[in-house]
Amino acid sequence: MIPVREGCFCMRSRGWMALLITVVILAGIAIWLARPSSSLDEAVQASAATVRPDAVFLIIVDTLRADRLSCYGYTAHTTPNVDRLASLGVTFTRAQSVASWTRPSVASILTSLYPTQLGLVEQPAPRDQIFEWREKRGQSSHVLLPNIDTMAEIMQRMGFFTGAFVNQPALNHRRSYQQGFREWFYPVTPDTVIQYDPEGEFTAQGWPTVKDADRGDYALVRTFDVWLGQRAQLPKLFAWVHLLTPHVPYRPPPPFAPPPPPEGSDRKLFKSARYDGEVRTIDDMVGKLLDSIDRHVGLERSLIVFTSDHGEEFHDHEMHGHGHSLHREVLHVPLIVAGPSLPPGRSIDAYVRTIDILPTILDLAGGPPTGHEGMEGTTLAKLIAEDGRIRSVYSEAMLYGSTxxxxxxxxxxxxxxxxxxxxxxxxxxxxxxxxxxxxxxxxxxxxxxxxxxxxxxxxxxxxxxxxxxxxxxxxxxxxxxxxxxxxxxxxxxxxxxxxxx
Ligand SMILES: [Zn+2]
Incomplete structure (x- = not known):
């Protein structure tokens, strides 16, 4: 009997309590609506700034010149999918890589340290022996030392489940770029992706995958979609996707391949047109990645950072490729950051650097606002809020022993x-x-x-x-x-x- 009476009493109390709460909420809303609109705007902005992403995606496209993307002003073709990402977030129009080739550049993105600090600058060579020297001496170091904190290790400490999808032999696990990743996928043939098992045997990724980089990339993009479908339920997810398609050799597949050049035409121009075909191919893949993220996680719940490790020269200053100079065509890379607390469709013209990516991700994902102690980069979240500040930019790390x-x-x-x-x-x-x-x-x-x-x-x-x-x-x-x-x-x-x- 006593339990029943107590139960009846509780039901009546809950009814009164619910009515009281409703009245208080309605009164609160009335007072809130009566406030000046500027205060309401400030409150909305403050609340937006605290929205954290459920998933963070770092997409690096190897060898991608910013000025070959239509959202960076290119008119010879369009890149609708990268443009779509740009419309969702902030485009940094003058982002600069701190290095001229893959290994030091990616290491700097993952650690927010310069290549010299990491020991990833090639040993200098006598000018007259510059190409032979590299074969004799090798690079100063191939390895990211284990005592250097990487993006994946920090994200893991912040509670993120970490996965990597990397089609670039220069970054395979022997180079230790895998530090902090729970799962690591890469193509071993143009159509076969395997998962690296830290406890098991490693099957080397070979040059054939580079020659068919677009097929390897498409295979990796399909693997990413399956992985995301399986992992999307995890509360915090971090993935790095590194695609290789624009790197030499330029072999864009149909329908992105340019028509054969007329007899006697400039071969240099055709090389550049084939590179454009690769850029259109990679744009197609970016569309598939965005679709996967939208389907499995939701674009509105994701922080997406899109960039490249370096550009590519097409005889702008007499050279072709990368690693030979630090001119704009090599250092100017795309950088687009889209996330739940960022303004859509915004452009920022201040110089920023690839070493700013890590502290920016940490800041927007809920880590310390200034990144991590010892990092050279600084968060771009403040720059997005204030706009217009120009930084100094230091770049280094050439190939072939140049200083x-x-x-x-x-x-x-x-x-x-x-x-x-x-x-x-x-x-x-x-x-x-x-x-x-x-x-x-x-x-x-x-x-x-x-x-x-x-x-x-x-x-x-x-x-x-x-x-x-x-x-x-x-x-x-x-x-x-x-x-x-x-x-x-x-x-x-x-x-x-x-x-x-
Ligand atoms: Zn590269």
């Missing part, structure tokens, strides 16, 4: 070759194609920028010494011996004057 480095300050860009002790200076606002060298006209300006560049490089070199020292204090004897041999090689080069201190 050229570049620095953008204000509207000027300095390119400095340490071996040659030679500067070139460009006014990138008046001369965006970097054609007119102003170094002899403005020697004081060039010298001041060179001092800034050298001072930064000296600090980064010392940082790497510290990072390496900390790691090798705990490394095994074999690793330590390898490192000592490398150090002896560097000392010999210093003695010959090929490396500055």
């Amino acid at each position: 050229e480095r570049s620095l953008i300050e204000g509207e000027y860009k300095l390119m400095y070759d340490q071996q040659e002790r030679a500067c070139r200076l460009f006014d990138v606002s008046a001369d965006p194609d970097e054609r007119v060298d102003l170094a002899s006209e403005q020697p004081a300006h060039a010298s001041a920028m060179r001092r800034n560049l050298e001072s930064l490089h000296k600090r980064l070199t010392e940082d790497h010494r510290q990072i390496r020292r900390k790691y090798y204090e705990t490394a095994n004897p074999t690793e330590r011996e390898q490192e000592l041999q490398r150090e002896r090689g560097l000392e010999a080069l210093r003695a010959l004057g090929y490396i500055g201190d």
